[in-house]
Amino acid sequence: MKYLDEFSDPDLAARLVDEIHAVTTRPWAMMEVCGGQTHSIIRHGIDQLLPEGVEMIHGPGCPVCVTPLETIDKALAIAEQPGVIFCSFGDMLRVPGSSKDLFSIKSAGGDVRVVYSPLDALKLARDNPDRQVVFFGIGFETTAPANAMTVYQAKRQGITNFSLLVSHVLVPPAIAAIMESPRCRVQAFLAAGHVCSVMGTSEYPPLAERYGVPIVVTGFEPLDILEGIRRTLLQLESGRHELENAYPRAVTDQGNLAAMEMLRDVFEVTDRTWRGIGMIPGSGWKLSERYADFDAERRFSVTDIHTAESALCRSGEVLQGLIKPHECAAFGKECTPRKPLGATMVSSEGACAAYYTYRRLDLLTTTSS
Amino acid sequence: MTNDLDFEGWTCPLPLRDTPTIVMGHGGGGAMSGELIEQLFLPAFGGAARAELGDSAVLTVPHGRLAFSTDSFVVKPMFFPGGSIGDLAVNGTVNDLAMSGATPLYLSTAFILAEGTPMSDIGRVATAIGKAAEVAGVQLVTGDTKVVDSGSGDGIYVNTAGIGVIADGVEIGPHRARAGDAVLVSGDIGVHGVAVMSCREGLEFGTTIESDSAPLHGLVAEMLATGIDVRVLRDPTRGGVSATLNEIARASGVGIELVERDLPIPPGVRDACGLLGLDPLQVANEGKLLAIVPADRAEEMLEAMRRHPNGARARRIGACVEDHPRMVVARTGLGGTRVIDLPIGEQLPRIC
Numbered sequence: 008m009k010y011l012d013e014f015s016d017p018d019l020a021a022r023l024v025d026e027i028h029a030v031t032t033r034p035w036a037m038m039e040v041c042g043g044q045t046h047s048i049i050r051h052g053i054d055q056l057l058p059e060g061v062e063m064i065h066g067p068g069c070p071v072c073v074t075p076l077e078t079i080d081k082a083l084a085i086a087e088q089p090g091v092i093f094c095s096f097g098d099m100l101r102v103p104g105s106s107k108d109l110f111s112i113k114s115a116g117g118d119v120r121v122v123y124s125p126l127d128a129l130k131l132a133r134d135n136p137d138r139q140v141v142f143f144g145i146g147f148e149t150t151a152p153a154n155a156m157t158v159y160q161a162k163r164q165g166i167t168n169f170s171l172l173v174s175h176v177l178v179p180p181a182i183a184a185i186m187e188s189p190r191c192r193v194q195a196f197l198a199a200g201h202v203c204s205v206m207g208t209s210e211y212p213p214l215a216e217r218y219g220v221p222i223v224v225t226g227f228e229p230l231d232i233l234e235g236i237r238r239t240l241l242q243l244e245s246g247r248h249e250l251e252n253a254y255p256r257a258v259t260d261q262g263n264l265a266a267m268e269m270l271r272d273v274f275e276v277t278d279r280t281w282r283g284i285g286m287i288p289g290s291g292w293k294l295s296e297r298y299a300d301f302d303a304e305r306r307f308s309v310t311d312i313h314t315a316e317s318a319l320c321r322s323g324e325v326l327q328g329l330i331k332p333h334e335c336a337a338f339g340k341e342c343t344p345r346k347p348l349g350a351t352m353v354s355s356e357g358a359c360a361a362y363y364t365y366r367r368l369d370l371l372t373t374t375s376s
Numbered sequence: 377m378t379n380d381l382d383f384e385g386w387t388c389p390l391p392l393r394d395t396p397t398i399v400m401g402h403g404g405g406g407a408m409s410g411e412l413i414e415q416l417f418l419p420a421f422g423g424a425a426r427a428e429l430g431d432s433a434v435l436t437v438p439h440g441r442l443a444f445s446t447d448s449f450v451v452k453p454m455f456f457p458g459g460s461i462g463d464l465a466v467n468g469t470v471n472d473l474a475m476s477g478a479t480p481l482y483l484s485t486a487f488i489l490a491e492g493t494p495m496s497d498i499g500r501v502a503t504a505i506g507k508a509a510e511v512a513g514v515q516l517v518t519g520d521t522k523v524v525d526s527g528s529g530d531g532i533y534v535n536t537a538g539i540g541v542i543a544d545g546v547e548i549g550p551h552r553a554r555a556g557d558a559v560l561v562s563g564d565i566g567v568h569g570v571a572v573m574s575c576r577e578g579l580e581f582g583t584t585i586e587s588d589s590a591p592l593h594g595l596v597a598e599m600l601a602t603g604i605d606v607r608v609l610r611d612p613t614r615g616g617v618s619a620t621l622n623e624i625a626r627a628s629g630v631g632i633e634l635v636e637r638d639l640p641i642p643p644g645v646r647d648a649c650g651l652l653g654l655d656p657l658q659v660a661n662e663g664k665l666l667a668i669v670p671a672d673r674a675e676e677m678l679e680a681m682r683r684h685p686n687g688a689r690a691r692r693i694g695a696c697v698e699d700h701p702r703m704v705v706a707r708t709g710l711g712g713t714r715v716i717d718l719p720i721g722e723q724l725p726r727i728c
Contacts, residue, residue, distance in 0.1 A: 011646065011650050012643075015709060015710075017637070017709050017710055017711070020709075020710045021710075021711070024710075050708070050714060051708045051709070051710050051712060051714075052708045052710060052712010052713055052714055053710065053712065054712075055711075055712040055713070056710060056711060056712060229710055363717075364714075364715060364717050365715050366714070366715065
């Protein structure tokens, strides 16, 4: 497929790696924001190719990982109600709530379905007028436009048995929160390419300026990531801190105007709790008053569910780049992809799961030597 | 009773017998069950069926050790590009036998049918079973049919069990891999899983990929004929190459190192997996085998495999090593390494 092969070319990758080594004179710590980038870095072993001292800190950009336990518990409470068809993207099914996950609701007879687009859930609602169909609308600015479009269509078509359980999160406030953290070690960011393809890049120059950090919009294939790292290192080494777009084939400065217009109509900014991190002001979207009728939390009266996070799990520190996954005492012991304590171990995009799946060998070697 | 009336073969004249779909009566063991067998299954099975219809098949087996295997098939959808649940039901069990070096001889076929399943679907599946058995050279010697309420099952479930015989001197097992051995694959991987996914409800995507479902005992016979010590044979079905190699590494206590660049992953599989966020190494295959052979005979073995149509694209993809015992590790295209883990359960498409 175009863009998969070209952007994985080993010879070009080797040239980029050489350039990265040539420009690097000292240790640096940069954060890739998006979970898709974390996955790609670990999957291809990209961090092993970097100069010693150049550290990739895995950011809080996996939507599955940062969805708060409380929201998962609300999802579970809705999904087990009779007459409900609960629809979700696949990897949310395994995320543990306080006592169970959506898979266990399904095996107990709940109607939980994996869909590949929220519009499929809307179709289910149209086809099952006597059932309540709920879609679990999570994710960053990337998945939000499709969810917004679905609610917009539901309203337009008068489909009243559809609702959305919303837990959208936003990247720029998270970057600000990370930089404001007193223990912050991040010196630069690879910004999430697909978020920027929706929102454009205008939110980032003020962040680069305020915190004095280079921010490079980066794609997801191996060459994209290496190029993002190379440009970030060039800025760091020369003392610059600007916004750069290293993913121009998908990202324009102004973003997707139609999508942004729809987002403004359907959603409004709200404070949002991030799993393992805590509440970040203005870091989420909820349905705007115009679409409040489609809010599953109100429809199913689950607004009273409040849940605390696991005390053993240090995913919050992992998500902020304060520790590496294996530095958590529970990593690989009480907490594995099969029995995850925190969400970073659940999704294959989560930093802990990526370490567990692809990096156990190094960890074993390090421990035994 | 007068002699003018012939009650033989008489059944209730309610119009059940011409139903276009399965009804509970087809599993009742009465006339309707008999008709289903005689008018649908046996003709569809064709030459592969041995229609003695006793309570059990009485079989003659040649001298040697017997291999015996069973597998159930619940694939959804039942029909997919390049095959159907019928092809899988035959080839799956045939291949399980072949992986121990056996020549498959006899199969049983048992159906669990959901009430309301169209007869035409059952006919298509049964015809596929007959054809696949004929191609594989196995006889369908015994069977069973049950019907469950609509809602208790889903379409057609098939179980097959098979018997084969293993020639003297053939010793193949998952525990026999040794450090230094070569890991071979008989052709492109991930093809079956992607073909099935491409037509799964809610996920339809256009692809020219067709299932690779095929019987492998012919290829295995070619491999055994070389006289090379085939240490391990496995067909990487559910869980894909990743699950199978992990099982071999654990059973043999060796490490396995794969070279990602050498993996035969066709572009259509790579693209579909890229879109869905799946790992081709975890995607199911239905007509491929993994073989572990001594490294110094690997090229000779590959030549033999390539002479057979089902092994035409055979390749060496890695080696058994002393390092990281019981673990499978891949050298990535860029020169890094990653652990290839046993998949946890179902592969879940990623959100973005």
